[in-house]
Amino acid sequence: MSQQPAIILSSLDYDRIDALLAKEKELSPVHEQLLLEMERATLLEPEQIPADVVTMHSRVRFKLKSSGKEFEKTLCYPHELAAYPDAISVFAPVGAALIGLAVGQYIDWPMPGGQSDQVEIVELVDQPERKGEYHR
Template sequence: MSKQPAIILSSLDYDRIDALLAKEKELSPVHEQLLLEMERATLVEPEAVPANVVTMHSKVRFKLKSSGKEFEKTLCYPQELATTSDGISIFAPVGAALIGLAVGQHIDWPMPGGQLDQVEIVELVDQPERKGEYHR
């Protein structure tokens, strides 16, 4: 895997994701990779999150290098998938890759089946923190 980009997490997102992971009886490979990302992240208060960084509940346009396809999804918690029409779970392989990246950054990430793909942030369509929503 190539050198991974720096990532930024809000302390609120970190605490909520950490609490969900603590409830898991057994960690999947996606959970373990997400934990590694969380450990290396720079933590900031929600009010200090840069406007170009993917946070929970952000709507993000991203591209997968292997296919060249672009997707637009809202990063959500697993329990919110049923009520988020364009949702992608933080516990899905691509969802875990998105958190903390800034527009223009990319990360090499393990996908189902074990192959690596490159996930690139194309645009941050919406971010709660940009709108002053710090506790969502």
């Protein structure tokens, strides 16, 4: 894997994800990779999050380098999947890759089946913090 990009997490997202992971009896490879990303992240208060950074409940357009295919999804917690018609869990392989990246950044990320791919942020369609929603 190449050098990974800097990532930014809100302290609220960090605390909520960390609490969910602490409840897991056994961590999957995706959970472990997400924890590694969280450990190296720059933490900011929700009010300080830049407008181009993917946070929880952000609607993000991204593409996978291997196929060039673009997707638009709302990043959510696993228990919220039914709340969004286009949901992707932060515990899914691609969902875990999205959190903390800014528009234009990409990350090499392990995918199911032992392959890896580059996930690139194309556009941040919606972000709660941009709208002043700091505790969502």
